[in-house]
Amino acid sequence: MAKFYDLLTTELQNFIEAQHIFFVASAPNDGRVNLSPKGMDALRVVNESEIAYLDLTGSGNETAAHLLENGRVTIMLCSFTEKPLILRLYGQGEPIRPRDAAWQEYLSLFPAIAGTRQIVRVKVESVQTSCGFAVPFYEFSGDRQILKEWAEKKGEEGVYEYWEKNNQQSIDGLPTRLLE
Known part of the structure; x- marks a missing residue:
């Protein structure tokens, strides 16, 4: 049975902090829905009504574009244990970008990871739990280091050039404002 909450209870906060993977869904007003898996110790509970995640360099920048257009986002976590x-x-x-006033405050919540692009802050409006009875068992064996190693090898300038080329607009043509 699904259950709704207005805030993140202590039990739900503890559940979030114990997960190694989470999924982010967003959509523009008109265009494709984006769903992305995230990991690497990149999600934090800020308080009972706010979370934030460290957004690392990726092939696209869909979520940022969607958030700038309408702000809607859903984060999903599930237990594999x-x-x-x-x-x-x-x-x-x-x-939240390095140029924003809140950058240092939020960045301090996370480990330093090469290729950090931005932080996404989410004001939680509604929380839903459901059973997860059909979710299979999986065991966590570690984070992949490929993205981190790629970013370290490229260096700050190389990552910036990658952002210029690949992260300035969504696949539906919406601006991300990453480098403004």
Whole structure:
């Protein structure tokens, strides 16, 4: 049975902090829905109504473009271990970039990871849990280091050039404002 909450309870906050993977869904007003898996110790509970995640360099920058257009975002986490649970966080998100006043405050919540592009702050409006009885068991064996190694090898200038070429607009043509 699905259950809704207005805020993140202590139990749900603990569940979030124990997960190694989460999924981010966003969509423009008109265009493709984007769903991305995330990992690398990049999600933080800020308080009972706010979370933030470290957004690392990727092939696209869909979520940032969608958030700039309408702010809508859903974060989903699910248990792959003994106790089944699916947790969805519905809210309004915004990208925080190095040029923004809140950057240092939010960056301090995360480990330093090469290729960090922005931080996404989400004001949680609604929380839903559901059973997760059909989610299979999986064991976490470690984070992939490929993205981190790629960014370290490229260096700051090379990553910036990659952003200029690949992260300035969504696949539907919306601006990301990454480098403004």
